[in-house]
Amino acid sequence: MHKICWGYKKRLLKKAVTLSLVTAMSISFTGCNNEAESTGSVAELSATKEVSDSTTDSSETTDSFIPDETMIASELTDAAADLAQAAASLEVSPNINETLSVPTYITKVDDTWFIVDCYHNQVIYNTELSDSLYDWKVLTNDCIQPHTIASDGQVYLIDDTENNRVLIFEKSDDKFVHTQTFNNIGSRPHYVIYNESNKTFYVWSSTTGEMYLFRHSDDDTRMYLTETLSIPELNGIYVRSFTLMGDKIIFVSGVSGSEITPKVLVCSLNNLEIQEEYTIPSELAGMVQITPIGNKLYVTVSTDSTGNQDYATIVRTDSLKDLSSGTYEDIYSTYFAGGGTPYYITNVDGTYYLTEHRLTDHSIWSFTVDDTDTISSVTTVYPHE
Numbered sequence: 001m002h003k004i005c006w007g008y009k010k011r012l013l014k015k016a017v018t019l020s021l022v023t024a025m026s027i028s029f030t031g032c033n034n035e036a037e038s039t040g041s042v043a044e045l046s047a048t049k050e051v052s053d054s055t056t057d058s059s060e061t062t063d064s065f066i067p068d069e070t071m072i073a074s075e076l077t078d079a080a081a082d083l084a085q086a087a088a089s090l091e092v093s094p095n096i097n098e099t100l101s102v103p104t105y106i107t108k109v110d111d112t113w114f115i116v117d118c119y120h121n122q123v124i125y126n127t128e129l130s131d132s133l134y135d136w137k138v139l140t141n142d143c144i145q146p147h148t149i150a151s152d153g154q155v156y157l158i159d160d161t162e163n164n165r166v167l168i169f170e171k172s173d174d175k176f177v178h179t180q181t182f183n184n185i186g187s188r189p190h191y192v193i194y195n196e197s198n199k200t201f202y203v204w205s206s207t208t209g210e211m212y213l214f215r216h217s218d219d220d221t222r223m224y225l226t227e228t229l230s231i232p233e234l235n236g237i238y239v240r241s242f243t244l245m246g247d248k249i250i251f252v253s254g255v256s257g258s259e260i261t262p263k264v265l266v267c268s269l270n271n272l273e274i275q276e277e278y279t280i281p282s283e284l285a286g287m288v289q290i291t292p293i294g295n296k297l298y299v300t301v302s303t304d305s306t307g308n309q310d311y312a313t314i315v316r317t318d319s320l321k322d323l324s325s326g327t328y329e330d331i332y333s334t335y336f337a338g339g340g341t342p343y344y345i346t347n348v349d350g351t352y353y354l355t356e357h358r359l360t361d362h363s364i365w366s367f368t369v370d371d372t373d374t375i376s377s378v379t380t381v382y383p384h385e
Contacts, residue, residue, distance in 0.1 A: 103364055182212075210230045313332040
């Protein structure tokens with residue numbers, strides 16, 4: 001349990017909190033045990049909706065957030081007391097690595113690019129994507145195998161996967177200052193997304209089936225863990241990510257040490273109750289991500305059900321129903337080099353970016369998709385061609 005600290009001079013909490021807000025936002029653990037049959041509503045989702053890496057539509061709009069004593073706030077770092085002073089004294093380290101080592105995520109916030117360089121245990125940033133990696137700066141290397149970063153433009157959350165932590169940073173004078181740490185965030189937190197519609201960060205614990213929700217108020221950047229939801233059916237299964245889609249959340253199929261039937265789960269965004277299930281072919285079991293692009297669903301795959309990376313690929317399909325029946329197009333070797341392990345796909349200003357490992361000649365790709373679902377402009381971003 002994280003200790004609540006009320007001593008920070010800028011963090012004045014409003015006392016007028018209604019009982020309904022306390023009930024709605026208090027920390028709870030909600031089971032996900034509804035095994036309803038597919039209604040087809042999500043089976044065709046790719047034809048009507050598309051999500052970016054940082055925001056998504058949601059039917060639920062949340063009013064201004066007011067923290068209360070039922071929520072969890074981590075201790076603030078000393079730097080958080082005076083962000084400008086901390087930034088002035090912060091010495092930013094340059095990236096010293098010529099290449100990337102298992103890059104997992106790339107995104108852009110405002111004018112700054114970020115790469116999660118997983119096996120180098122760091123997150124790096126730069127304003128120019130075309131620069132040499134030596135020109136990039138280290139946001140943090142106080143982490144072990146991070147996987148993703150998300151931001152609302154004010155705070156930046158990084159999943160410190162092997163330390164079971166979430167690190168919080170704020171930007172001042174073009175530097176990133178560490179202001180909070182949340183410990184004991186499940187087991188191997190692996191994926192973090194910011195949902196603009198309800199101003200909530202979603203952090204996924206990849207092996208316990210738990211989702212941690214974080215928020216801050218409109219006039220303050222201090223982060224609070226407001227709620228924890230769980231899917232007992234996913235406890236013990238390695239699930240790498242999820243996709244926010246309107247009022248639903250889609251979890252990729254995963255793998256475990258025991259024999260299981262690989263499934264994609266479609267749950268309610270509000271409480272993670274299972275609404276639909278799709279059995280997945282064993283060769284696609286170790287999914288990384290499901291990304292709606294145009295009229296298709298793009299699925300990156302790391303392994304089959306046995307954990308064999310020889311099955312790593314990218315496929316696309318018209319719907320989850322088609323994916324379940326084995327109707328899909330394998331595009332990995334057709335448009336990309338093939339032979340590696342494709343990971344997360346992100347969308348920046350209409351261009352898609354793919355991280356990949358096992359192939360040092362192709363760490364990050366970019367590509368575009370037009371209105372007819374034609375893939376083009378496939379380019380190696382790193383290393384530079």
